[in-house]
Each structure stands twice: as C-alpha cells, then as structure tokens.
Amino acid sequence: MSAFAIYAENLTKCFGSFTAVNSISFSVEAGEIFGFLGANGAGKTTAMRMLCGLSKPTSGAGVVAGYDVAREPEKVKQSIGYMSQKFSLYEDLKVWENIRLFAGIYGMRGKHIASKTEQTLAHLGFEAERNTLVKALPLGWKQKLAFSVAIFHEPKVVFLDEPTGGVDPATRRRFWEMIYQAAERGITVFVTTHYMDEAEYCNRVSIMVDGRIEALDTPKNLRQQYSAPNMDGVFQRLAR
Amino acid sequence: MGTKSNSRLSAVNGQLIKKEFRHIFRDKRAMLILLAMPVVQIILFGFAITNEVKNAQVAVFDPSRDASTTRITERLQASRYFDVVRRLGSAAEADEAFKEGTVSLAVIFGENFDENLWRTGEAAIQLIADATDPNQAATLTGYASSIIADYQQELLQLHSVPFRVTAQVRMLYNPQLQGAYNFVPGVMGMILILICAMMTSIAIVREKETGTMEALLVSPVKPFALIFSKLVPYFALSVVNLATILLLSVYVLNVPVTGSLLGLMMLSLLYIFVSLALGMLISTLVATQVAAMLASGMALMLPVMLLSGMIFPVESMPEILQWLSSIVPARWYINGVKKLMIEGLPVASSMKEFAVLSLMAAAFVAVSIKKFKTRL
Numbered sequence: 001m002s003a004f005a006i007y008a009e010n011l012t013k014c015f016g017s018f019t020a021v022n023s024i025s026f027s028v029e030a031g032e033i034f035g036f037l038g039a040n041g042a043g044k045t046t047a048m049r050m051l052c053g054l055s056k057p058t059s060g061a062g063v064v065a066g067y068d069v070a071r072e073p074e075k076v077k078q079s080i081g082y083m084s085q086k087f088s089l090y091e092d093l094k095v096w097e098n099i100r101l102f103a104g105i106y107g108m109r110g111k112h113i114a115s116k117t118e119q120t121l122a123h124l125g126f127e128a129e130r131n132t133l134v135k136a137l138p139l140g141w142k143q144k145l146a147f148s149v150a151i152f153h154e155p156k157v158v159f160l161d162e163p164t165g166g167v168d169p170a171t172r173r174r175f176w177e178m179i180y181q182a183a184e185r186g187i188t189v190f191v192t193t194h195y196m197d198e199a200e201y202c203n204r205v206s207i208m209v210d211g212r213i214e215a216l217d218t219p220k221n222l223r224q225q226y227s228a229p230n231m232d233g234v235f236q237r238l239a240r
Numbered sequence: 241m242g243t244k245s246n247s248r249l250s251a252v253n254g255q256l257i258k259k260e261f262r263h264i265f266r267d268k269r270a271m272l273i274l275l276a277m278p279v280v281q282i283i284l285f286g287f288a289i290t291n292e293v294k295n296a297q298v299a300v301f302d303p304s305r306d307a308s309t310t311r312i313t314e315r316l317q318a319s320r321y322f323d324v325v326r327r328l329g330s331a332a333e334a335d336e337a338f339k340e341g342t343v344s345l346a347v348i349f350g351e352n353f354d355e356n357l358w359r360t361g362e363a364a365i366q367l368i369a370d371a372t373d374p375n376q377a378a379t380l381t382g383y384a385s386s387i388i389a390d391y392q393q394e395l396l397q398l399h400s401v402p403f404r405v406t407a408q409v410r411m412l413y414n415p416q417l418q419g420a421y422n423f424v425p426g427v428m429g430m431i432l433i434l435i436c437a438m439m440t441s442i443a444i445v446r447e448k449e450t451g452t453m454e455a456l457l458v459s460p461v462k463p464f465a466l467i468f469s470k471l472v473p474y475f476a477l478s479v480v481n482l483a484t485i486l487l488l489s490v491y492v493l494n495v496p497v498t499g500s501l502l503g504l505m506m507l508s509l510l511y512i513f514v515s516l517a518l519g520m521l522i523s524t525l526v527a528t529q530v531a532a533m534l535a536s537g538m539a540l541m542l543p544v545m546l547l548s549g550m551i552f553p554v555e556s557m558p559e560i561l562q563w564l565s566s567i568v569p570a571r572w573y574i575n576g577v578k579k580l581m582i583e584g585l586p587v588a589s590s591m592k593e594f595a596v597l598s599l600m601a602a603a604f605v606a607v608s609i610k611k612f613k614t615r616l
Binding site: 052053054074077078080082083084085086088089090091092093097100101102104105106107133159 | 251252256259262263266267450451452455456458460461
C-alpha cells in the first residue's frame with residue numbers, strides 16, 4: 001500500500017453526532033492528478049484536513065507519502081505541499097521574501113533556496129517582480145506564485161483546495177498547465193474544485209455526497225456510467 | 241544530529257521572526273500608533289495633571305494671634321506658593337470661603353496656640369484643602385506642612401525643649417487623594433497591556449482571516465515556534481515603549497525612579513510577558529481581527545482604567561469590585577510600580593506582585609497552548 005501516494009481506508013471523522021466524513025476509501029498513485037469533487041458541505045475540506053495531518057481521524061486509516069496521518073502527522077506535513085482556496089501567501093511581503101520564508105519553514109538550505117528561487121522566477125517570468133509586494137500582483141499571478149511556493153520544496157504530494165477560485169478561464173488554463181508540469185515531475189496532485197471543466201483535466205475524479213464517496217473513476221468512465229455528456233452532467237446526477 | 245536539528249529549528253524561527261518584523265515595519269500607521277501612543281499619553285496626562293502651584297489663595301483663622309501663629313502666617317505669605325488673602329472670623333467660615341471658590345487652602349490654628357506650645361509642647365494646626373483637584377490639594381498641603389515643619393525645626397534649634405506642632409490635614413471632597421504621580425504607573429500599565437495584548441492577538445487572528453495561518457499549520461512548523469515568533473517583535477517594541485515612558489516621566493515630568501531601577505525593569509518585563517500571553521489567549525478565542533480588537537479593547541482597556549487603581553483607588557471600591565480587580569493584571573503591576581518607582585521601597589516589598597503576575601503568566605500560557613492544540 002505504500003506504493004500509493006495517498007491511501008485512505010474507511011477514513012471517518014465525526015464532530016459530536018455529526019459524521020462529516022463517513023468511511024471513505026480510495027488510493028492515489030504517485031504522479032496522478034486526483035480530482036476531489038463534492039458540493040459545499042459534502043465533507044471535502046474535512047477529508048483533506050485529515051490527509052494533511054491537521055485533524056485526527058475518528059476512525060479508519062490514512063497514509064500520505066508513506067506516513068500515517070494519525071500517528072506521524074509531522075512527517076506527513078514535511079512531505080506535502082498545500083495551497084488553499086484562500087490565497088495563502090503574505091500580501092505585505094515581497095515575492096522573494098515569501099519564497100524564502102516558506103522554503104525555510106520546510107527546512108531547505110539557504111544556498112539551495114537562492115538558486116531555486118532564480119529558476120522559479122525565470123520559469124514564471126517573474127524576474128522583474130522579485131521585489132514587488134505580493135499584494136501588488138494580479139490575482140492570477142498570485143495564484144501561480146502560490147502554487148510555485150507550494151511545490152518549491154519538491155513535496156511528494158500537493159494538496160490544492162479550490163486553487164483557481166475567482167480567476168478567468170485563460171489564467172485557469174495556464175494554471176492547469178503548471179499542474180500538469182508538476183505531475184510530470186512525479187508530484188501527486190490532490191485537487192478540489194467546483195469547475196467541472198477542470199474535473200475533465202484530472203486523471204481520476206471522486207465525487208463526495210454527504211460524507212461518502214459516491215463515484216470514483218476516470219472522467220471518461222464516469223460520463224459513460226452516468227450517461228452524461230460531460231462532468232457537469234455527472235455531478236448534477238450525483239450531487240443534486 | 242541534535243545540534244543540527246536545533247540549528248535548523250532556530251533558522252526557521254529566525255525566518256518567522258524576520259517575517260513578523262516586516263509585517264510591523266511595513267504597516268506605517270500601526271508603527272506610528274505603537275510608538276507614538278505612549279509619548280502622546282504621557283504628555284497629555286502629564287500636562288493635564290500639572291502639580292506646579294503658584295500663589296494659591298489662602299484663608300487663615302487665627303483666634304490667638306500670638307507670636308508663633310504670626311510667624312507661621314508670615315512664612316506662608318512669604319513663600320511663592322501662597323498668598324494669604326483672607327482672615328476668617330471663625331473656623332466655620334472656611335466652608336463659605338471654599339464654596340465661594342475664593343480660596344484653595346484654609347489654615348486653622350488651634351486656640352491659645354503659643355501658650356499650648358510652650359506649656360504642653362504641643363499645638364494644633366488644621367490644613368483644609370479643596371480636593372476637587374486632588375493633585376493641587378496634595379501639593380498645597382504638602383508645601384504648607386513643610387513650612388510648618390521648618391518653623392518647628394527652628395524652635396527646636398533655639399530651645400532644647402521638644403515642641404510639637406502637629407499639622408492635621410483634611411482633604412475635602414476627595415479623601416483618597418488620587419492623582420499626581422499615580423498616572424505614570426497607570427499609563428505604563430495601560431499602554432503595555434494594550435500594545436502587547438491587542439497587537440499580538442490581532443497579528444495572530446489576521447493570519448487566520450487571510451488564510452496564511454492554514455498554510456503555516458499544514459507546514460512542519462511547530463505551534464510553539466509559530467507563537468514564539470509572534471511574541472518576539474511585540475516584546476521588543478514593548479521594551480522600547482517602556483524605555484520611552486520611563487525617560488519621559490523622569491526627564492519631562494520629573495517623576496523620578498526612586499527605588500530599584502532593576503526591580504522596576506524586571507517587574508515590567510514580567511508584566512509585558514503576562515500581556516503577551518493574554519493576547520495569545522484572546523487570539524485563540526476569537527476568529528476575526530475586529531473581534532480581537534473589541535475583546536482586547538473592552539476586556540482590557542476598561543478593566544485596566546476602572547479596576548486597576550489607575551483612576552479609582554482599589555481600597556475604596558465595593559468588596560465585590562475589589563475581588564474582581566484582583567484578576568486584573570494591571571492592578572498588580574501598577575501597585576508594584578508605585579512601590580518601586582514612586583515610593584522607593586525595596587524590591588522585596590513587591591514580592592506579592594511578582595508572584596501574582598508569574599502565576600497569571602503561567603495560567604495564560606497553559607490555557608492558550610491547550611486551546612491552540614484542541615482548535616485543530
């Protein structure tokens with residue numbers, strides 16, 4: 001089972017008498033782009049928090065990058081990257097300061113950080129923005145930067161929580177190109193989204209309804225199974 | 241391995257602390273408030289409550305009109321503080337004089353003053369002051385008492401018989417006589433807790449609001465390192481403010497540190513730590529910056545101003561409020577500062593204050609670490 005980048009078995013989280021995540025089981029292979037779909041309140045965020053080592057499962061098991069999320073949350077945290085729906089960089093820090101800060105937090109060495117910062121800025125075409133305060137960047141740029149920071153320390157798995165909220169379709173496309181590049185380098189991508197066209201980009205997609213995973217397959221198979229023309233149709237059938 | 245991981249840990253802490261300083265230095269408005277607030281408050285309080293008195297109007301009731309009373313009255317008149325403007329026909333007339341507002345001090349000599357002084361070695365003077373302005377009243381009675389004491393001293397030198405002129409001081413309208421030097425400890429107590437508690441709680445809650453806290457929590461940073469790095473810059477700023485307040489009070493307001501400066505610093509650092517811990521606690525209880533501001537504004541500023549003894553003396557409060565005031569950290573701090581700075585008592589005298597504040601710090605840290613963990 002350690003061959004999987006993410007492995008969940010009967011993962012459950014209860015808050016009092018409310019079961020937010022109800023015994024979900026799935027596995028994600030290394031380098032896979034895994035779409036994690038569901039209506040608001042379906043339990044996506046709770047499941048993701050457990051997988052990130054932020055929240056202890058009530059029962060069941062979760063293994064991320066080879067570490068048990070309940071017993072070794074610190075090792076899990078060291079091996080993952082994370083980007084949330086809320087923009088997660090510091091607006092009042094400069095571009096390079098944000099990179100330096102998060103790279104340092106993940107224990108990277110100063111020299112290594114310096115050379116990799118050059119690469120990253122060049123890759124993004126941000127060389128001129130090195131000393132710009134992040135709040136002065138357009139939203140699309142910020143999100144690309146946030147993603148670059150999330151995978152800067154070469155995590156095995158990156159969790160993206162609605163990463164493209166609020167940006168235009170063209171920027172979203174470019175953002176997905178970055179996701180593909182990361183996956184090609186072997187980084188497993190676990191992504192939640194409300195955009196059904198993005199769901200089509202994923203290798204496999206799971207759809208959560210009321211704390212359970214109701215469907216899990218490739219977008220193509222899901223379309224056939226639910227005889228829908230696109231993922232939007234599949235989602236409508238399940239989530240209602 | 242141990243030192244290697246330690247040095248990495250401190251490198252991470254260094255990064256986090258740098259980041260906090262950048263947050264503060266880039267917010268020019270907050271910086272201005274942080275550094276100018278103590279200056280403005282000290283100056284405002286300092287000049288609003290001036291204790292310099294010149295040519296205060298004095299009424300004298302002197303039934304015996306003998307050598308001693310005349311000498312004392314002359315001395316009062318001669319000093320630059322007093323101006324004897326009225327002779328009273330009876331002690332009761334003093335009340336009228338005060339009500340008319342024409343005098344601010346009445347000197348009432350006992351009957352047969354000189355005779356009593358020579359025969360029994362004891363004579364009485366009553367000083368009555370209008371204490372609606374408590375600072376002025378304190379200053380006036382203080383000056384008058386010392387003039388009388390001077391006269392007594394002179395008599396002692398001339399004759400070897402021990403004479404005792406006892407000046408009995410009565411404060412009208414405000415018998416507790418708050419004010420004067422008291423506002424310096426009060427302002428210290430208020431500014432330090434406001435800056436430490438309000439600013440740290442806002443700084444932590446801001447990260448919750450913007451979502452960066454989430455990014456830090458999923459990272460391998462230890463919660464302790466996270467909180468520690470938040471506290472360091474505000475601790476540094478508070479030390480700067482403490483120095484500003486002390487320098488202003490000593491050199492601008494002429495309120496000297498009469499006791500142990502080291503003791504005062506130690507007490508202040510302890511109080512700063514208590515305030516930071518309180519700010520941490522607040523940040524674990526609220527979710528928005530506005531709530532943090534309101535919580536620290538309402539829950540700290542009002543109790544500090546009303547219950548700490550800064551404005552109203554704790555001793556004259558109803559018992560339940562006295563009891564309530566003992567959970568206000570500022571009360572203990574202000575008490576300690578009064579002892580160490582104003583009264584010049586030895587550090588040992590404020591052991592109780594040190595102990596109470598230490599206990600509070602331990603309690604706040606314990607509760608907030610527990611809260612911080614269970615929040616996840």
